[in-house]
Amino acid sequence: MERPLPRPGVDEVLVKIKMAGICSTDLEIMKGYLPFEGILGHEFVGTVVQGSEKECREEGLEKLIGRRVVASINLPCYSCAACKKGLYNHCFKIKTLGMRDKDGAFAEYLIIKQENLYLVPETLDDREAVFVEPIAAAVEIAEKIHIKPTARVLILGDGKLGLITAMVLMALGLDVGIIGRHADKLKVLDGQDIRTYLPEEFEGMADILVDCSGNSSGLKMAMDMVRPEGKVVLKTTVADSQAFNLSSVAVNEISIIGSRCGPFDPALRLLKRNDLPLNRMIDSVYKLEDGVQAMERAAQQGVLKVLLDME
Amino acid sequence: MERPLPRPGVDEVLVKIKMAGICSTDLEIMKGYLPFEGILGHEFVGTVVQGSEKECREEGLEKLIGRRVVASINLPCYSCAACKKGLYNHCFKIKTLGMRDKDGAFAEYLIIKQENLYLVPETLDDREAVFVEPIAAAVEIAEKIHIKPTARVLILGDGKLGLITAMVLMALGLDVGIIGRHADKLKVLDGQDIRTYLPEEFEGMADILVDCSGNSSGLKMAMDMVRPEGKVVLKTTVADSQAFNLSSVAVNEISIIGSRCGPFDPALRLLKRNDLPLNRMIDSVYKLEDGVQAMERAAQQGVLKVLLDME
Numbered sequence: 001m002e003r004p005l006p007r008p009g010v011d012e013v014l015v016k017i018k019m020a021g022i023c024s025t026d027l028e029i030m031k032g033y034l035p036f037e038g039i040l041g042h043e044f045v046g047t048v049v050q051g052s053e054k055e056c057r058e059e060g061l062e063k064l065i066g067r068r069v070v071a072s073i074n075l076p077c078y079s080c081a082a083c084k085k086g087l088y089n090h091c092f093k094i095k096t097l098g099m100r101d102k103d104g105a106f107a108e109y110l111i112i113k114q115e116n117l118y119l120v121p122e123t124l125d126d127r128e129a130v131f132v133e134p135i136a137a138a139v140e141i142a143e144k145i146h147i148k149p150t151a152r153v154l155i156l157g158d159g160k161l162g163l164i165t166a167m168v169l170m171a172l173g174l175d176v177g178i179i180g181r182h183a184d185k186l187k188v189l190d191g192q193d194i195r196t197y198l199p200e201e202f203e204g205m206a207d208i209l210v211d212c213s214g215n216s217s218g219l220k221m222a223m224d225m226v227r228p229e230g231k232v233v234l235k236t237t238v239a240d241s242q243a244f245n246l247s248s249v250a251v252n253e254i255s256i257i258g259s260r261c262g263p264f265d266p267a268l269r270l271l272k273r274n275d276l277p278l279n280r281m282i283d284s285v286y287k288l289e290d291g292v293q294a295m296e297r298a299a300q301q302g303v304l305k306v307l308l309d310m311e
Numbered sequence: 312m313e314r315p316l317p318r319p320g321v322d323e324v325l326v327k328i329k330m331a332g333i334c335s336t337d338l339e340i341m342k343g344y345l346p347f348e349g350i351l352g353h354e355f356v357g358t359v360v361q362g363s364e365k366e367c368r369e370e371g372l373e374k375l376i377g378r379r380v381v382a383s384i385n386l387p388c389y390s391c392a393a394c395k396k397g398l399y400n401h402c403f404k405i406k407t408l409g410m411r412d413k414d415g416a417f418a419e420y421l422i423i424k425q426e427n428l429y430l431v432p433e434t435l436d437d438r439e440a441v442f443v444e445p446i447a448a449a450v451e452i453a454e455k456i457h458i459k460p461t462a463r464v465l466i467l468g469d470g471k472l473g474l475i476t477a478m479v480l481m482a483l484g485l486d487v488g489i490i491g492r493h494a495d496k497l498k499v500l501d502g503q504d505i506r507t508y509l510p511e512e513f514e515g516m517a518d519i520l521v522d523c524s525g526n527s528s529g530l531k532m533a534m535d536m537v538r539p540e541g542k543v544v545l546k547t548t549v550a551d552s553q554a555f556n557l558s559s560v561a562v563n564e565i566s567i568i569g570s571r572c573g574p575f576d577p578a579l580r581l582l583k584r585n586d587l588p589l590n591r592m593i594d595s596v597y598k599l600e601d602g603v604q605a606m607e608r609a610a611q612q613g614v615l616k617v618l619l620d621m622e
Contacts, residue, residue: 023569038341139460139484142459142460142484143459143460143461145457146456146457147484148451148453148454149453149454149573149574149577150454150574150576150577170584171484171584172460172483172484173450173453173482173483173580173581173584174577175482175576175577193580193584213593262460263460264483265461265486266460266461266484266486269484269486269504270484272504272506273481273482273484273585292471
């Protein structure tokens with residue numbers, strides 16, 4: 001179906017997408033996790049092709065046209081009660097790129113608010129920049145809770161989010177371990193000084209456990225692997241639900257902290273400064289017109305990042 | 312004066328010093344900051360030459376003899392009331408290398424408890440390893456308080472500790488600025504994506520301000536540069552004192568947090584992972600027998616790190 005080229009409104013820009021990533025959340029939305037029927041896609045890098053002559057938030061004097069950008073995905077209304085308390089990511093009328101009331105990046109173009117844009121440093125190529133959104137989501141863990149430099153951090157799950165979270169927390173200087181069922185996926189982290197375990201191998205207790213299992217039974221496993229008074233960070237968002245007995249949380253005085261989208265500035269800084277093995281995360285790259293096959297590939301068990309190349 | 316070679320006791324090792332660094336604290340001790348009359352020196356790298364056959368705490372199966380090590384500087388008694396509460400760094404009978412009841416590293420050899428040792432990775436050379444102690448002191452800031460990845464961090468003072476703290480907090484992924492009076496010293500940080508300011512240039516407010524001014528008037532300046540509800544981390548330890556009006560602390564709800572020695576494991580991890588411009592920090596290297604000139608050089612205004620080479 002041919003769609004007309006969208007036109008940017010006030011404070012908006014038109015972005016020509018260069019590359020987009022398929023996230024597990026996209027697959028969960030297709031399974032019914034969110035009632036969304038628009039264009040999917042919230043991980044992307046693109047070029048600004050049209051917009052107001054206003055200056056970009058990030059670099060006051062630079063014009064935006066022709067610049068390479070990534071964008072944060074939440075569009076708050078700035079007028080509801082949550083927004084008035086400054087809780088913009090919890091806006092009652094929030095629009096979210098490729099998830100809620102806002103067409104996403106699996107397209108040739110998208111419209112986005114200028115305030116959501118972040119310029120991509122020239123030293124980063126498109127295949128790195130397309131990972132900024134999930135990297136920001138991993139950085140958010142350190143934004144939410146105090147992770148001491150001496151903390152033993154353990155990540156549960158060797159899916160895309162688990163592997164990226166491991167790389168990011170390592171880049172933040174932490175002592176990181178990761179538990180996964182797939183030796184071939186854990187190999188992505190070779191040479192990164194990250195301890196990797198198959199589930200039966202792990203012994204001991206983490207100070208901070210990050211559940212990236214993408215599985216509703218992950219939390220139960222997490223409880224056995226975190227120390228008393230430790231913290232469990234919940235990154236898993238899944239369509240199904242499972243009964244969970246919370247008594248061990250109280251007895252062992254565990255904190256459970258939900259964590260979602262994260263800040264782009266530190267994510268870009270981290271990506272610029274560290275040589276993360278993101279390239280090993282890429283399973284395959286499809287053209288946009290082969291998007292259906294790309295989604296099918298991404299949905300297969302054990303497949304890492306599938307990218308869409310719009311150029 | 313010829314001293315006899317010291318002999319390691321139970322759980323101790325004899326270390327042949329390879330290289331040691333002169334710290335501003337050494338100069339302050341000579342001015343009377345602490346009543347210490349032993350051998351100075353708490354920043355060093357050396358080789359274990361004699362000790363028990365026990366295994367090292369850090370690498371269970373490796374023998375220590377012949378290995379290159381650094382060492383944490385505090386030796387708690389493990390029996391006083393503070394130690395019994397786990398506050399080992401605040402032990403009532405604490406011995407501190409080169410500072411209190413314990414001869415330090417400005418010598419050919421020193422004796423240290425095995426539990427204080429940390430193996431130096433082979434990829435680090437001596438001129439990097441000798442900085443582990445001050446790097447650990449900078450890492451301690453993140454151990455003490457929650458620094459969010461989005462926080463604007465400002466360091467006050469471009470002395471050795473200020474410059475190292477800037478490098479370390481940048482390596483931890485933070486948005487770092489530093490204020491100093493010496494453009495030539497701030498040049499050490501060129502290419503590190505750290506904003507540098509002369510005092511008159513700085514405008515704005517930091518979320519977290521680290522006082523490394525080494526000057527008793529630094530705290531007053533800090534109060535003008537940190538935002539309401541912000542945090543001021545005090546790293547400055549000086550022999551003199553100055554009156555300070557605390558009312559602005561209460562009115563603006565500032566937290567002031569003292570911070571001292573830090574953890575070696577994350578410091579070594581950070582040093583291994585990041586290419587910090589420590590080489591630019593080195594002013595000069597003296598032989599141990601020229602130690603007096605070395606101290607005189609280190610005490611001169613504007614001089615960065617002076618090292619002693621024992622080999």
